[in-house]
Amino acid sequence: STARPWWRDAVVYQVYVKSFADGDGDGTGDLDGLASRLDHLERLGVDALWLSPCYPSPGRDGGYDIADYFSIDPLYGGTAALDRLVKAAHDRSLKVLLDIVPNHCSAEHPWFQQALNSPAGSSQRALFHFHDGQGADGELPPNNWQSVFGGSAWTRTTDPDGSPGQWYLHLFDSWQPDLNWDRPEVRAHFQDMLRHWFDKGVDGFRIDVAAMLVKADGLPDRPDNGFRPGGSDPASNQPAVHDIYRSWRAVTEEYADRDLMLVGEIWAPTAEHVTAFIRPGELHEAFYFDLMTQNWDAAAFRASVQRALQAMAATAPVPDQAGVLAWVLNSHDAHRAVSRYGLTTAEPLESPDAMARLLRRRGPVDVAVGQARARAALLFQLALPGAAFLYQGEELGLPEVMDIPDEARQDPIWTRSAGREHGRDGCRVPLPWNASAPSFGFSPANAAGKPWLPQPLWFADYAQDRQSTDPHSTLNFYRSALTARRALFAGAPDQITWADHEQPRPDVLIFTRGTLTVVTVFGDAPFHLSEELGHVTLASTTISNRVLPGSSTAWLIRNS
Ligand code: ISL
Structure with missing residues (x-):
């Protein structure tokens, strides 16, 4: 029948745009900076780029707080820069995926501003989850849900006359109000968004917190007051969320000649919950984070892979009709693998919270050991059937930056936890390109701005130019590994x-x-x-x- 679609075996490279390369010298990475570095990505041997959000945003959560889903922020070069990037990438046979953030928007999105200025019960408020508080004066939040970033998932609004008003739901920061996916206007808006960017040549989307859009009727309390993304959690993996992705899949199929792709960021308690999203007619790919949360341990790796493959086999009796798993060991939300695997004092991993396992582990790191293990883990990952996602900087063997000064930290996890958690800035430090240039070549030499997060002096040892000419560097190892994957696993069975x-x-x-x-x-x-x-x-x-x-x-x- 038809040829095997590209995404089934794709290696996708995640670009955290504001930290990849700065073209205009303001200290923030941008799309022209990225376009100027496509040589690096072509030579690395990836098939596609996924760009973390670069839409207009107040930037309180690295752009995962979107104020306009239909344009590109001038900070990143505006929509014209995306057009240039897509063309330049396609000229090199690189696909381009954008990030879609449908669970919540920015508090600065016009919809939310209109909702704040409209009365309780209005159609404007119905696009979000506005509710009266509990208690005699509504002084308690509507339910006991906690935000993923810490603290209550509810914030109280103030009415125009200055008196306390209704509460609104935000599963993440208070600047990220959750949209109400029961509303047809919300569903239509995101279908329009998909078509808008597909029409501009974009090849697909990574879907942010894809399991959480639909909330249980009546927003019931969580039994244990904690956040447990799972089948029984009233805020995630609700059966009706799958209807949304069936409708999105249908949108991709309107473009019959394009081979478009949707990959879901799925946090779920079991592998079966993950593979449910890639049943026939749903998403093309789903991230399998379970492997990323494991220690460097043979039994743990094997059991994790087994859980995934068993769930796949049960979900997809006819494999070609279902999607594939996307294996991932690094992202902009996790401590870098070099530092996770290089911990010299193994911290216990009994925390039930996956994010805690990825972020909150600290201790002395042996970087050489961590790098050896991260290289080994890459080959293990690349040999598994399905897609593989890489995160910028892992091809340079970068460890987590632990010594960011407190006043420079930007992650809302840092702020909302009042500094108890370091958060995710340590894997988001602007990349080192040139060992001897100012800002290690992240910005142009005459740049006016400093990198938005400070780079440590030891980044010189990891600079792309130094590694490119060193046959034993991590970078050249990654190049060999990706070349070998393409040559050796083409046509290999999925078992x-x-x-x-x-x-x-x-x-x-x-x-x-x-x-x-x-x-x-x-x-x-x-x-x-x-x-x-x-x-x-x-x-x-x-x-x-x-x-x-x-x-x-x-x-x-x-x-x-
Ligand atoms: O639920 C989790 C694990 O228990 C979290 O990891 C959560 O699913 C994850 O943090 C979601 O991340 C995505 O959405 C966030 C954003 O801050 C992250 O950068 C993004 O990857 C809110 O949009």
């Missing part, structure tokens, strides 16, 4: 098989996919690769005499 007979050690994982065998050593003791496993085609480290060192991965291919 993997654990080679348990080859696996004499609990700290070693071996699986096969077609004629390829993937060996990952999690522990420190070296592992001997038997001749039966095949020829080594790629390894995350140097191998001599078929001995794979600890914390490394090798791909082998059998003669057949």
Whole structure:
């Protein structure tokens, strides 16, 4: 029948635009800066770029607080700069995905401003979740929901006469009011948005907090007062949320010749909740974050992958009709893998909150160990069936920046937790391009502005120019890995098989996919690769005499 769509095996590179490259010298990354660095991405060997939001926004949550869904913020170069970027990317066969944030908008969005200025019960307020408070004077929030960023998920408004008014719901910061997806105007607005950007040549969208748009009728209290994204949580994974994505899938199919793609950011308690979003007729891809939340541990990695593949098999009896999982080890919301895997004192991971596991772990980091493991993890990730997402800077082996001065921090998690949580700024520091240039080449040499987050001096060691010419750099390892994935896994079956007979050690994982065998050593003791496993085609480290060192991965291919 038809050719296999590109997104089934895609490697997608996440660009956090304000930290990637600054074209105009104001200290904030922008789309012309990104366009000027497409050589780097083409040579890296990715298939597509996903741009974190660059729409007009007060920027209180890095642009995940959108004031206008139909244009590009002048800060990033305006809509004309996006047109230039899409053209330049397509000229290099790179697809471009935008971010869509449908759960909430900015408090500065005209809809919310109109709602604030309209009476209780008005059609303007119906686009959001405005409710009277509890208690004699409505002084208590309508229910016990907590914001993902901390504190109550409700903020009380003030009426025009100065008296306290209704409350509105915000699952994130108070500047991010949740939209009411029961309203047809809301549904129409986002379908219009999809078509607007598809008509401009955009190839797809990453959908922010895709599981949370629909809330349970009556907004019932959470049983334990905590935030537990899950099947039983009244604010996430409600069955009716799937209707929205069926309708969005239908929009993509209006563009029959385009191969458009939708990937959902799905936080869910089980793998089955995740794969439910990629049933036939729903999304093309869903992020599988479970693997990202695991320690560097063989049993944990294997169990996580097994949960995903079993759920896939149950969801998609005819695999080609369903979507694929998107494997991810880094993002703008998580401590960088180098630092997670390089923790020298393992902190306990019993927290039920996935975000806490990704963000709140701190301790001494052995960067060399973390880098070796992150390279090994990349090969493991790239060998799995489905799509793979990378986050800018991981190809440079960047660790998390832990020493940002408090006064420079911008993340609302930092503010809302009153400084108890460092938040996510440490993975968002502007990239180092040139070891010896001011701002490490992030901004032009004569730039007026300083990088919006301060860069540490040690960023020089990670600069793109230095790594590009060093055959042993993390960057050149990433280039080799992506080239090899494209060459070796094209046409490989979507099933993997654990080679348990080859696996004499609990700290070693071996699986096969077609004629390829993937060996990952999690522990420190070296592992001997038997001749039966095949020829080594790629390894995350140097191998001599078929001995794979600890914390490394090798791909082998059998003669057949
Ligand atoms: O629910 C979570 C884990 O328990 C959170 O990780 C949550 O789903 C996640 O933070 C959602 O992130 C996305 O939406 C946020 C934004 O701040 C993030 O940057 C974005 O990736 C609000 O729009």
